[in-house]
Amino acid sequence: xxxxxxxxxxxxxxxxxxxxxxxxxxxxxxxxxxxxxxxxxxxxxxxxxxxxxxxxxxxxxxxxxxxxxxxxxxxxxxxxxxxxxxxxxxxxxxxxxxxxxxxxxxxxxxxxxxxxxxxxxxxxxxxxxxxxxxxxxxxxxxxxxxxxxxxxxxxxxxxxxxxxxxxxxxxxxxxxxxxxxxxxxxxxxxxxxxxxxxxxxxxxxxxxxxxxxxxxxxxxxxxxxxxxxxxxxxxxxxxxxxxxxxxxxxxxxxxxxxxxxxxxxxxxxxxxxxxxxxxxxxxxxxxxxxxxxxxxxxxxxxxxxxxxxxxxxxxxxxxxxxxxxxxxxxxxxxxxxxxxxxxxxxxxxxxxxxxxxxxxxxxxxxxxxxxxxxxxxxxxxxxxxxxx
Amino acid sequence: xxxxxxxxxxxxxxxxxxxxxxxxxxxxxxxxxxxxxxxxxxxxxxxxxxxxxxxxxxxxxxxxxxxxxxxxxxxxxxxxxxxxxxxxxxxxxxxxxxxxxxxxxxxxxxxxxxxxxxxxxxxxxxxxxxxxxxxxxxxxxxxxxxxxxxxxxxxxxxxxxxxxxxxxxxxxxxxxxxxxxxxxxxxxxxxxxxxxxxxxxxxxxxxxxxxxxxxxxxxxxxxxxxxxxxxxxxx
Numbered sequence: 001x002x003x004x005x006x007x008x009x010x011x012x013x014x015x016x017x018x019x020x021x022x023x024x025x026x027x028x029x030x031x032x033x034x035x036x037x038x039x040x041x042x043x044x045x046x047x048x049x050x051x052x053x054x055x056x057x058x059x060x061x062x063x064x065x066x067x068x069x070x071x072x073x074x075x076x077x078x079x080x081x082x083x084x085x086x087x088x089x090x091x092x093x094x095x096x097x098x099x100x101x102x103x104x105x106x107x108x109x110x111x112x113x114x115x116x117x118x119x120x121x122x123x124x125x126x127x128x129x130x131x132x133x134x135x136x137x138x139x140x141x142x143x144x145x146x147x148x149x150x151x152x153x154x155x156x157x158x159x160x161x162x163x164x165x166x167x168x169x170x171x172x173x174x175x176x177x178x179x180x181x182x183x184x185x186x187x188x189x190x191x192x193x194x195x196x197x198x199x200x201x202x203x204x205x206x207x208x209x210x211x212x213x214x215x216x217x218x219x220x221x222x223x224x225x226x227x228x229x230x231x232x233x234x235x236x237x238x239x240x241x242x243x244x245x246x247x248x249x250x251x252x253x254x255x256x257x258x259x260x261x262x263x264x265x266x267x268x269x270x271x272x273x274x275x276x277x278x279x280x281x282x283x284x285x286x287x288x289x290x291x292x293x294x295x296x297x298x299x300x301x302x303x304x305x306x307x308x309x310x311x312x313x314x315x316x317x318x319x320x321x322x323x324x325x326x327x328x329x330x331x332x333x334x335x336x337x338x339x340x341x342x343x344x345x346x347x348x349x350x351x352x353x354x355x356x357x358x359x360x361x362x363x364x365x366x367x368x369x370x371x372x373x374x375x376x377x378x379x380x381x382x383x384x385x386x387x388x
Numbered sequence: 389x390x391x392x393x394x395x396x397x398x399x400x401x402x403x404x405x406x407x408x409x410x411x412x413x414x415x416x417x418x419x420x421x422x423x424x425x426x427x428x429x430x431x432x433x434x435x436x437x438x439x440x441x442x443x444x445x446x447x448x449x450x451x452x453x454x455x456x457x458x459x460x461x462x463x464x465x466x467x468x469x470x471x472x473x474x475x476x477x478x479x480x481x482x483x484x485x486x487x488x489x490x491x492x493x494x495x496x497x498x499x500x501x502x503x504x505x506x507x508x509x510x511x512x513x514x515x516x517x518x519x520x521x522x523x524x525x526x527x528x529x530x531x532x533x534x535x536x537x538x539x540x541x542x543x544x545x546x547x548x549x550x551x552x553x554x555x556x557x558x559x560x561x562x563x564x565x566x567x568x569x570x571x572x573x574x575x576x577x578x579x580x581x582x583x584x585x586x587x588x589x590x591x592x593x594x595x596x597x598x599x600x601x602x603x604x605x606x607x608x609x610x611x612x613x614x615x616x617x618x619x620x621x622x623x
Contacts, residue, residue: 002501009489288485291446292546293474293502295467381447385437 083114092156125171139178307368315360478547537568
């Protein structure tokens with residue numbers, strides 16, 4: 001600590017340069033902190049849309065492969081399984097809106113309420129869904145997007161099966177972010193039967209487990225149950241399923257992390273340049289300090305401390321600003337998750353602030369090492385020849 | 389006769405400059421008594437500064453031995469030499485070489501940062517040193533707010549604050565007007581006489597002979613002769 005005043009005075013000798021470098025480091029750390037919210041934000045987003053007691057069971061080879069429908073009942077018989085619903089991808093296109101598609105599935109209506117209780121679907125709607133063969137339950141996002149109402153009929157042309165089906169909307173999934181379109185499996189089975197096909201397959205089996213603690217064990221048991229069969233399975237949590245499903249999202253996160261790394265590298269170069277200039281300008285002073293007894297380690301330490309103090313203060317300020325910004329937005333929104341929806345996951349947490357400050361410290365340390373080492377190891381006599 | 393504080397035995401120093409070898413100092417032997425005030429004089433390139441570097445442990449001889457304050461400097465590592473300098477040597481430069489962002493008091497305090505003294509003790513000693521050189525009233529001023537003579541007095545205070553055995557001064561009057569130069573030379577003589585410090589000074593200033601005990605003349609790296617200074621003659 002006794003050398004801190006010396007370090008601070010040296011930082012203050014060229015205020016413009018120190019200030020500009022500090023601003024560059026601060027902005028970079030601020031940017032990095034925002035970028036670092038991406039993986040966590042996506043994780044929170046996935047957690048919001050996924051249940052921790054729901055798993056998907058699909059073909060080990062991928063979602064394009066199907067499993068025998070008989071698997072569904074076998075899965076229901078496994079201890080720990082509360083309910084299971086086998087779904088088949090329909091790939092329905094809404095021709096009236098320009099051939100748009102959205103996630104449309106044939107499901108078993110009698111199991112929907114038990115597998116997705118967290119969707120809070122009106123029991124009366126579920127009852128209608130069970131009763132009407134052409135009934136459909138639609139997510140609120142899709143309902144609002146096309147201005148659909150309960151009771152309305154809509155036609156979807158399948159991009160998978162050689163059929164166009166007309167559905168009666170009997171209820172909605174009351175979630176503004178849900179694009180789902182569910183209809184009865186039996187309806188699809190009858191429609192394709194007219195083409196001489198039998199619906200004996202299932203694409204995904206959604207399974208609800210009794211307790212989160214049982215999830216891993218049930219997944220292992222299910223995969224073991226179908227091992228060495230013609231259609232081996234891969235069970236995964238709903239969160240993991242969505243993470244894989246949104247594969248492009250992961251790619252985006254990877255790009256963000258690469259950009260984050262490049263930003264860190266840029267700021268490291270800026271800080272190193274500043275440290276290098278500071279040391280070069282003070283070669284005589286450093287030589288004098290060494291001449292009056294400052295050892296190489298001490299000179300090295302104080303010079304590295306200069307760049308570290310600058311980077312830490314600037315980076316810490318940048319990190320805290322991001323924290324204050326998201327806290328301010330949260331306050332202004334008056335309610336984090338309700339008002340901001342999926343954006344609520346992109347929160348600068350204390351852990352991210354800590355990572356930002358750590359980055360700043362590392363930048364300061366690394367940036368200072370090379371010039372400080374050079375200054376500390378240059379022969380004093382050769383520098384002092386210029387002084388004497 | 390006082391005990392010798394500095395002894396050089398057959399000291400040579402040569403540098404490689406490209407493919408050439410420059411002999412800056414050749415077979416110099418001398419002794420300087422404790423408490424003595426010595427001037428090294430000679431033309432540019434005569435080896436004065438090289439000799440000063442060797443005495444202060446900033447440089448190492450190519451051959452020969454350098455003994456200062458009972459320590460054979462040849463034996464010390466780079467870091468050990470730095471520690472030794474902090475304890476035994478006070479340095480004064482021609483262009484003062486104060487740290488421009490530190491006040492006079494903080495500049496004087498610098499060598500004490502290497503001691504175990506706490507801040508209060510360091511400041512007390514730094515203030516005392518500034519009082520000795522007559523600059524207590526200017527303690528809070530930055531070097532840029534001081535005249536050349538005042539800056540050199542701050543440098544002298546910095547050189548004596550850690551109570552070294554030897555004070556090495558490289559042309560301490562080279563950048564000063566006549567009056568300031570006399571002040572500085574008088575101060576160095578007082579350090580020798582009153583505080584029993586051994587002062588070795590490189591100078592081109594012919595008036596310096598008036599103040600010192602002994603003058604060593606060097607030329608082309610050789611010690612040509614020794615003569616008593618006026619102070620010694622008066623004594």
